[in-house]
Amino acid sequence: MTDFIPVNEPLLNGKEKEYLNECIDTGWISSEGPFVKKFEADFAQVVGRKHAISVCNGSVALDAAIVALGIQEGDEVILPTFTIISCGAAIVRAGAIPVVVDSDPHTWNMDIDQIEAKISPKTKAIMVVHIYGLPVDMTPVLELANQYGLTVIEDAAEMHGQTYKNKPCGSFGDISTFSFYPNKHITTGEGGMIVTDDDTFAEKCRSLRNLCFQPQKRFIHEELGWNFRFTNLQAAVGLAQLERLAEFVQRKRRMGELYTELLSGISGLQLPLAKTDYADNIYWVYGIVLSDEIPFDATEAMEKLRQQKIGTRPFFWCMHEQPIFHKMGLLTNESCPVAERLARRGFYIPSGLALTEEQIEQVANAVKRIF
Incomplete structure (x- = not known):
């Protein structure tokens, strides 16, 4: 292993x-x-x-x-x-x-x-x-x-x-x-x-x-x-x-492209958009959102990957669902279904600048195994 x-x-x-x-x-x-x-x-x-x-x-x-x-x-x-x-x-x-x-x-x-x-x-x-x-x-x-x-x-x-x-x-x-x-x-x-x-x-x-x-x-x-x-x-x-920012950006984009190449064949996963009409993705992190057909949520997916020795991190939790703000009487009756879904079914996989292509392939293989 x-x-x-x-x-x-x-x-x-x-x-x-x-x-x-x-x-x-x-x-x-x-x-x-x-x-x-x-x-x-x-x-x-x-x-x-x-x-x-x-x-x-x-x-x-x-x-x-x-x-x-x-x-x-x-x-x-x-x-x-x-x-x-x-x-x-x-x-x-x-x-x-x-x-x-x-x-x-x-x-x-x-x-x-x-x-x-x-x-x-x-x-x-x-x-x-x-x-x-x-x-x-x-x-x-x-x-x-x-x-x-x-x-x-x-x-x-x-x-x-x-x-x-x-x-x-x-x-x-x-x-x-x-x-x-x-x-x-x-x-x-x-x-x-x-x-x-x-x-x-x-x-x-x-x-x-x-x-x-x-x-x-x-x-x-x-x-x-x-x-x-x-x-x-x-x-x-x-x-x-x-001094190395341009190099780092190029490296990150290559990492994102490689992840997409390796993971695009897996059904039920929403991968990051490669570009919009105003920007190409910089892939600060490589996020994944699970479709509703996947029978488990991000928390369970992350645990499965941890067992495969792959580090992950959950997506942000919504501001309107933060207990501290509710205690203060703030954001108590909000509904933001898209963000709520992202928070529950989204997470990101190893994305640091020191990540090697060999490690990216190992991560992708682990993702393929659990999905």
């Missing part, structure tokens, strides 16, 4: 050690180090934004973005129900109200045709979240935001190197955010980035991540911020990763 194949293993065989050693040799290990500024500048250039503000993870990037945009108690923010808890949590922590939309059954992104009906006089923003490999169709969303005077928060956490109509994901929101968790195309272990073209939003985010220290009176505070700072060590790893 083969060794266990984890759901993700990062690829760290570039200049990561060289840059980390430079941090150690020079003593620059905190957020004051030169790699931080270099990484921010280079990342902003890659994404096509004026400002990039590094933070300690992608979740707090959303927290800071919500506050910087002035979203507050009683405001409504529209978001996909099928996403990670960080998106809903950032809205709720600000005292705002999450308003959810269902998913598109083909791309697994938010169903943009449902957004306009959710807009009310209390709506302040649309939070767009690009899911798993294909971007949201942004043009109609931006048109709606312009029509109703709404801000757009773009969560591009999973979209490093992806484009929408040949323009970088992360370049569309009033504020956009990224994550550098180990399963992302660029990792810093933990870490995140806020990007924007707005000088005021950028200044606010920089202040919020650094406890709202004041330039002249450092320890006298007019506002409360957080310590969301990003270290020089993290930035050193991130810079080494960023």
Whole structure:
């Protein structure tokens, strides 16, 4: 039997050690180090934004973005129900109200045709979240935001190197955010980035991540911020990763194509769309959704694969089905059947950048055995 194949293993065989050693040799290990500024500048250039503000993870990037945009108690923010808890949590922590939309059954992104009906006089923003490999169709969303005077928060956490109509994901929101968790195309272990073209939003985010220290009176505070700072060590790893982004994107697409080639003959499995008319799939993860003819759900499928020494991870659980939000009296009477089905019948198989073609074949063979 083969060794266990984890759901993700990062690829760290570039200049990561060289840059980390430079941090150690020079003593620059905190957020004051030169790699931080270099990484921010280079990342902003890659994404096509004026400002990039590094933070300690992608979740707090959303927290800071919500506050910087002035979203507050009683405001409504529209978001996909099928996403990670960080998106809903950032809205709720600000005292705002999450308003959810269902998913598109083909791309697994938010169903943009449902957004306009959710807009009310209390709506302040649309939070767009690009899911798993294909971007949201942004043009109609931006048109709606312009029509109703709404801000757009773009969560591009999973979209490093992806484009929408040949323009970088992360370049569309009033504020956009990224994550550098180990399963992302660029990792810093933990870490995140806020990007924007707005000088005021950028200044606010920089202040919020650094406890709202004041330039002249450092320890006298007019506002409360957080310590969301990003270290020089993290930035050193991130810079080494960023240098290889094009290579990583190409590698991911090849992995996705190989999985599709090996799995396309199995009935009862919905595989990721290879492309839409505005983007080719970047295959951040390789997701599978079980059709109703399969007599078991994702949880049982994942257990069967675990017994075959294959790591998996479930799809996101819907925001409107989160117990914590129900305890708060939020999202209690929502129905989003597409997203509910994705959450119960979807999961993803090993997708990390270090995955070899031999391992992909082993995973595909295991999938064939259980189906």
